[in-house]
Amino acid sequence: MSSPGSALAARPAPSVVRTLVAASHPGPALAVTVLAGLLALAQGLPPATSALLVAAVLAGQLTVGWSNDLVDRARDRAAGRTDKPLAVDGAPVAVVRAACALAVLACVGLSLALGTAAGLVHLACVASAWAYNLGLKATVWSWLPYAVSFGGLTAVVTLADGQAPPWWWPLGAALLGVGAHLLNVLPDLADDAATGVRGLPHRLGPRRIAPVAAVVLVAASAVVLLGAAPPLAVTVGAAVVVLGLGTVVVAGRGRAPFVAAVGVALVDALLLVVAR
Numbered sequence: 001m002s003s004p005g006s007a008l009a010a011r012p013a014p015s016v017v018r019t020l021v022a023a024s025h026p027g028p029a030l031a032v033t034v035l036a037g038l039l040a041l042a043q044g045l046p047p048a049t050s051a052l053l054v055a056a057v058l059a060g061q062l063t064v065g066w067s068n069d070l071v072d073r074a075r076d077r078a079a080g081r082t083d084k085p086l087a088v089d090g091a092p093v094a095v096v097r098a099a100c101a102l103a104v105l106a107c108v109g110l111s112l113a114l115g116t117a118a119g120l121v122h123l124a125c126v127a128s129a130w131a132y133n134l135g136l137k138a139t140v141w142s143w144l145p146y147a148v149s150f151g152g153l154t155a156v157v158t159l160a161d162g163q164a165p166p167w168w169w170p171l172g173a174a175l176l177g178v179g180a181h182l183l184n185v186l187p188d189l190a191d192d193a194a195t196g197v198r199g200l201p202h203r204l205g206p207r208r209i210a211p212v213a214a215v216v217l218v219a220a221s222a223v224v225l226l227g228a229a230p231p232l233a234v235t236v237g238a239a240v241v242v243l244g245l246g247t248v249v250v251a252g253r254g255r256a257p258f259v260a261a262v263g264v265a266l267v268d269a270l271l272l273v274v275a276r
Contacts, residue, residue, distance in 0.1 A: 063103045146180060
């Protein structure tokens with residue numbers, strides 16, 4: 001039987017562009033960036049400020065994705081993760097390191113251009129995500145960076161407009177972040193267990209992760225609906241959609257639960273837009 005390492009060595013090294021895209025975790029990065037744009041729309045930010053905010057969030061997400069795969073490269077190689085381009089022999093690791101460093105510089109500059117308060121809060125959100133990559137993901141506190149980063153993102157949006165966020169924005173977003181974290185690790189449970197990663201989802205176990213995540217996500221939606229107080233028809237429609245997505249969270253397989261969680265996040269963001 002071949003070892004995970006030999007399987008990776010047999011694969012051709014991916015192209016630079018493909019490596020940069022795949023190692024950035026494009027799905028989550030795009031979802032968070034779109035969420036930031038929708039929150040900016042809900043807040044009524046000027047187009048120039050909204051564009052700056054989206055650029056800052058995208059830069060931050062790129063640093064988070066690339067740093068994650070760089071930090072986890074040895075672990076991914078040990079686990080034989082063929083879906084991780086940096087784990088393959090001959091992967092352009094130096095290029096990804098350089099791109100990550102440039103993204104960090106861009107994130108700092110773009111964030112501070114939003115204003116001191118908004119910029120520092122956004123950098124704290126990104127630092128929280130990096131703390132997850134650098135070790136918190138293997139502890140019972142693995143949920144905390146998601147709560148801080150998602151909840152803090154709402155404050156970045158309103159602080160860019162010189163205002164504090166309404167109470168339900170950070171609370172609802174923090175709950176969404178925790179739910180997304182619980183689901184994001186589902187496909188990687190076996191590989192994580194083999195390499196000693198035991199965050200909160202791993203301690204819950206595969207049978208309890210999805211139900212707990214569903215409860216957290218529905219609670220997030222309830223917070224948003226309570227705080228935003230949209231018209232009754234919108235409330236009923238949103239509740240039906242969220243409950244449907246919650247069913248996918250519990251009963252889905254593979255990446256479907258995580259995609260459903262992203263769907264709940266986007267529904268809540270759209271509710272904020274409608275309410276404003």
